[in-house]
Amino acid sequence: MLPLTWEDDGVLFLGTRYLLEYYLRKEIYSSFVDHNTSIAGLELWFKNQYRYYIGNVMLPSIMLVILCYVTLYFDINDFNDRIMVSLTSLLVLVTFFTDTSQSIPKTAYFKLIDVWFMSLMFEDFFVILSIVYVEYVHRRTLPGSFIRVQPADFKAEAPNPxxxxxxxxxxxxHLRTAFTCSLTLVLLIFIPIGSYSLNVNYHEMSNAEAEKEEEEEV
Known part of the structure; x- marks a missing residue:
């Protein structure tokens, strides 16, 4: 139930305007008569709290991708650790995306946050494929099974096959360099787009609010 009170010809919201993900900018009350029926309407204008998404969505997700990327610096012979860390990163990222999608309004189109998560998940996915491919090439270059017979007094160290x-x-x-460039490209694309979207939405809301006030004055 919304804590509202009458004020002049409109209403005033008495609760806290700063919510977890949104900020309540304005509340507008309107009433009219349609076919001998009195109708009252309440319009609430919200603004996204972008700091919430930066601190609770974008930073943790990019940290997971960096963690997956770092596995390319592990020892090439340590395939189990490389693949397990990267797979865990991808699974946590998918779970994180599912939880975030359930907490925001559902739309029929892709939102910027959806494209962000999909880009990071593809990044993780291709890192995993790269690790598997490196392991495949590494195993193909290994010599076949053999038994080396050496004299009892032989001291030289045999090469590690x-x-x-x-x-x-x-x-x-080369794969490390490629994924460094791709991750940097994702950030260079999303940071300006996100900043532009915030500014455009703010100006559109401000213009709509000014037009609404002019209509009320008329």
Whole structure:
């Protein structure tokens, strides 16, 4: 139930205007008669609290993607840790996206927050594919199973057959560079778009509010 009170020809909201995700900018009361029926309407104007989304949605999600990206710096022979950390990052990100989608208004079109999460999930997904591909190339470059027979007094250290070849190291290095560029590109695209959207919505709401006040004065 909304805590409202009458004020002149309108109403005044008595509760807190700062909600978790929105700020109540204005409340407008209107009444008219239609076919001998009195109708009263209440219009509430909300503004997004963008700081909530930055601190509780965008920062944790980008941290998960960075955590997945860091697995490319793990030892190439440590495939289990590389794949487990990246998979866990993707699963947590998908769960985070599901929880966030349930807490915001549902629309028939893609919102900016949806595109943000989808971009990060694709980033994680391709990192996982890259780790699997590096492991595949690494295993193909390993020599076949063999038994090395050495004299009892042989002191030399045999080469490690599991060491990644220079080609595998080069591939992993190129993938790190590629994902660094792609993640930077995502941030460079979304930060200006997000700032522009906030400014446009604010100016549109301000213009609509000014037009509404002019109509009321007339």
């Amino acid at each position: 599991a060491a990644p070849s220079p080609d595998v190291k080069r591939l992993n290095r």
